[in-house]
Amino acid sequence: MFASRNLRLCTKDCMCLYVCPTxxxxxxxxxxxxxxxxxxxxxxxxxxxxxxxxxxxxYPVQQRKTxxxxxxxxxxxxxxxxxxxxxxxxxxxxxxxVLEQLASALVRSNRLMAEDIxxxxxxxxxxxxxxxxxxxxxLAMEHPDDFPREAVEKLLAMMRFNE
Amino acid sequence: xxxxxxxxxxIYDDAVEAVPFDELPDDWVCPVCGEGKEGFEPMDEEEAPGxxxxxxxxxxxxxxxxxxxxxLSAGQLSAICSNLARGCSxxxxxxxxxxxxxxxxxxxxxxxKAQYEGIDGILTLINKDLGTMEVGKMQAAELSDRGxxxxxxxxxxxxxxxxxxxxxxxxxxxxxxxxxxxVCDICGFIYIGDEPPEICPVCKVPGFLILxxxxxx
Numbered sequence: 001m002f003a004s005r006n007l008r009l010c011t012k013d014c015m016c017l018y019v020c021p022t023x024x025x026x027x028x029x030x031x032x033x034x035x036x037x038x039x040x041x042x043x044x045x046x047x048x049x050x051x052x053x054x055x056x057x058x059y060p061v062q063q064r065k066t067x068x069x070x071x072x073x074x075x076x077x078x079x080x081x082x083x084x085x086x087x088x089x090x091x092x093x094x095x096x097x098v099l100e101q102l103a104s105a106l107v108r109s110n111r112l113m114a115e116d117i118x119x120x121x122x123x124x125x126x127x128x129x130x131x132x133x134x135x136x137x138x139l140a141m142e143h144p145d146d147f148p149r150e151a152v153e154k155l156l157a158m159m160r161f162n163e
Numbered sequence: 164x165x166x167x168x169x170x171x172x173x174i175y176d177d178a179v180e181a182v183p184f185d186e187l188p189d190d191w192v193c194p195v196c197g198e199g200k201e202g203f204e205p206m207d208e209e210e211a212p213g214x215x216x217x218x219x220x221x222x223x224x225x226x227x228x229x230x231x232x233x234x235l236s237a238g239q240l241s242a243i244c245s246n247l248a249r250g251c252s253x254x255x256x257x258x259x260x261x262x263x264x265x266x267x268x269x270x271x272x273x274x275x276k277a278q279y280e281g282i283d284g285i286l287t288l289i290n291k292d293l294g295t296m297e298v299g300k301m302q303a304a305e306l307s308d309r310g311x312x313x314x315x316x317x318x319x320x321x322x323x324x325x326x327x328x329x330x331x332x333x334x335x336x337x338x339x340x341x342x343x344x345x346v347c348d349i350c351g352f353i354y355i356g357d358e359p360p361e362i363c364p365v366c367k368v369p370g371f372l373i374l375x376x377x378x379x380x
Contacts, residue, residue, distance in 0.1 A: 081238025
């Protein structure tokens with residue numbers, strides 16, 4: 001575990017500097033030095049702007065989803081992903097700056113919805129068993145040459161899966 | 164008397180507004196999502212604000228046998244991986260985040276040509292989704308799956324607002340010309356207006372996360 005500072009909330013009250021026993025919060029980047037942090041929580045308790053939180057090492061197992069619920073969510077996320085592709089074609093194929101702008105908004109909006117829906121359909125936690133299974137399945141499939149196989153292998157080796 | 168926008172949930176309260184709702188001109192539109200006056204419903208004084216839940220019991224739903232096992236499209240794989248990249252960066256797992264981004268970009272490059280095209284294609288998919296979301300919300304309520312109910316409630320609102328904006332654009336493209344376009348970076352809510360709302364009307368994040376979409380000059 002280590003403490004992390006939300007730079008949007010930090011108002012430089014600097015109480016963390018005063019209470020930190022290891023000097024981990026005294027950095028030039030504004031972020032806490034995670035390597036020096038001993039997770040004592042003193043900075044969190046002292047911070048008047050509530051800008052520091054503890055990043056856990058381990059997360060609880062993600063909620064299980066029924067196959068039928070995932071089926072419904074997947075129908076929608078497939079359409080949102082498809083809408084993103086359509087909006088990209090509109091964006092890239094027009095000379096009208098307003099249509100280009102609206103299409104860009106639709107690209108972003110559909111991507112965000114697809115992400116959020118996929119997240120609720122079993123891919124919430126990067127450390128979940130589902131994600132490991134997905135990465136393993138991807139490795140087992142045939143892919144064109146530009147497939148980032150190494151990235152998948154690295155993730156399987158690096159992630160601390162909790163299921 | 165209070166009136167609620169059927170699209171984004173914005174509440175027009177006669178008690179605080181200068182003009183009573185009934186006396187607003189016919190071309191008045193919702194200040195949040197641009198829905199017309201006819202899209203507003205009077206609220207019961209007793210009723211708490213916020214979306215109404217679906218019926219307590221979902222009707223019997225028959226599922227295609229293979230729907231749950233349906234293969235994920237390249238676009239979906241890209242969205243899963245770009246979202247996992249976000250998740251990793253929230254945990255300060257920056258290397259892992261970059262690797263998920265690499266996979267997301269690969270699948271984005273390999274997203275196949277869509278079955279539909281143009282603004283009409285987007286509207287076709289929006290209408291399909293709205294039907295599926297209705298069913299999905301009942302299903303999620305039945306299963307007490309709060310996460311799914313949450314995402315369906317948000318994305319249904321975002322989709323309805325997008326539909327209203329796209330239809331307005333099709334009827335009169337000039338309504339965007341004189342103003343700005345924003346997208347909430349959390350839920351995807353699209354806002355057409357000079358300044359973004361202080362809080363996203365759909366997911367309630369602060370306005371600094373509602374990002375401006377630039378226009379080429």
